[in-house]
Amino acid sequence: MSNDNHGTQSGDNSLNVGVGDFRGANVNISHNERPTFTPEQLRIERHPALGGLSVDSKNVSVFGYITGVGTMIGLYFTLYRPPFGEQSSWSTFFMFLFIVAVMAVVMSAVLRRRKFEHFFGSRHYLEISQAGRLRVNRLTAQCPWCGSLMHLRRVGPTEGPRDDKFICVRNPAQHTVQLDPTVLPDIED
Numbered sequence: 001m002s003n004d005n006h007g008t009q010s011g012d013n014s015l016n017v018g019v020g021d022f023r024g025a026n027v028n029i030s031h032n033e034r035p036t037f038t039p040e041q042l043r044i045e046r047h048p049a050l051g052g053l054s055v056d057s058k059n060v061s062v063f064g065y066i067t068g069v070g071t072m073i074g075l076y077f078t079l080y081r082p083p084f085g086e087q088s089s090w091s092t093f094f095m096f097l098f099i100v101a102v103m104a105v106v107m108s109a110v111l112r113r114r115k116f117e118h119f120f121g122s123r124h125y126l127e128i129s130q131a132g133r134l135r136v137n138r139l140t141a142q143c144p145w146c147g148s149l150m151h152l153r154r155v156g157p158t159e160g161p162r163d164d165k166f167i168c169v170r171n172p173a174q175h176t177v178q179l180d181p182t183v184l185p186d187i188e189d
């Protein structure tokens with residue numbers, strides 16, 4: 001298809017609807033369109049949390065399965081065998097452990113695929129290294145507009161879609177960069 005522009009774009013700078021032929025014209029629909037930056041330009045740095053603690057993701061899965069089976073047995077006895085389960089606090093405890101177990105299995109499975117996942121709070125992220133070890137990191141960058149410090153944060157409505165953005169400490173409203181975690185360098189052990 002020809003990209004020639006057959007219409008006229010002359011006018012008095014008012015908005016002409018349905019008059020022009022915009023083929024070939026560069027119409028910028030999004031006002032939020034931002035330039036993209038490389039990790040080098042942003043000077044992205046990882047800051048290990050929890051004292052740089054790392055856990056083998058296979059161990060996390062195994063822990064999850066064992067705890068999951070254990071809590072199922074525990075729940076069975078507390079719910080259906082009254083002699084063992086007079087106190088409902090035990091079933092609450094086992095329910096809690098079961099959720100922890102399921103989370104552990106799901107988290108390590110998701111992380112093996114995505115390598116990067118929001119963890120807790122607004123600034124902590126779970127990452128997986130090349131050798132399959134889980135680590136908790138905070139990430140910072142240098143603002144490409146003003147050179148100030150930026151923190152990677154999980155932002156957005158509580159019930160809505162949330163984004164991981166580097167937010168400038170000096171101009172948090174305008175200086176933001178959305179992170180594509182796939183551009184982050186791999187973590188070597």
Ligand SMILES: [Zn+2]
Binds near residue numbers: 143171
């Ligand atoms: Zn800035």
